[in-house]
Amino acid sequence: MQFFEQHSVLEATHNCWAYKIDNEYRFNDDGEPGGTAGRPILQAIEGRQCDQVAVLVVRWFGGVKLGPGGLIRAYGGTAAQCLRLAELTELVDQVRIACHCQFADMAILQSRLSMFQATIEQERFDEQGVHWTLAIPRHLATDFITNFINLTRGQGVWHSDDIKV
Numbered sequence: 001m002q003f004f005e006q007h008s009v010l011e012a013t014h015n016c017w018a019y020k021i022d023n024e025y026r027f028n029d030d031g032e033p034g035g036t037a038g039r040p041i042l043q044a045i046e047g048r049q050c051d052q053v054a055v056l057v058v059r060w061f062g063g064v065k066l067g068p069g070g071l072i073r074a075y076g077g078t079a080a081q082c083l084r085l086a087e088l089t090e091l092v093d094q095v096r097i098a099c100h101c102q103f104a105d106m107a108i109l110q111s112r113l114s115m116f117q118a119t120i121e122q123e124r125f126d127e128q129g130v131h132w133t134l135a136i137p138r139h140l141a142t143d144f145i146t147n148f149i150n151l152t153r154g155q156g157v158w159h160s161d162d163i164k165v
Helices: 002-007 038-047 067-085 103-116 138-151
Strands: 014-021 024-028 053-059 094-102 119-125 129-137 157-159
Touching: 002 053, 014 038, 024 038, 038 053, 038 067, 053 067, 094 103, 094 138, 103 129, 103 138, 129 138, 138 157
Parallel strands: none
Antiparallel strands: 014 024, 014 053, 094 129, 094 157, 119 129
């Protein structure tokens, strides 16, 4: 809602919008006839199979009445075109894994991180080795942990609130 407040144009006749976040969605016709603005914007979002997205369409009345069909095409078409042109980012469900390994194991583990699409979010060294906080796609996390245990010969320590192995 804050996005819509920040980006609405107060001088415009209509600021119509829709959003979809997981299974939650809302839309607003902002004074247009019911179902002619917000719902077509939402349908454009769903048509592109987008999630975690908000779309705002701003319209100034230009003196020509479009009628319900024209409004639906105008709002839905504008939203669909913007979503077609937008850069989409795939959302990957990730888990956080905190782990510690000895210096002797660090290089081999680091070389394997890309196999698991893991990224190092935090890195801290102590006198024995390295502490990492990793972000790993959920579907690869169990395999990573098995690999981590094997490569550290059971000496590495890991923890995650998201995973139970």
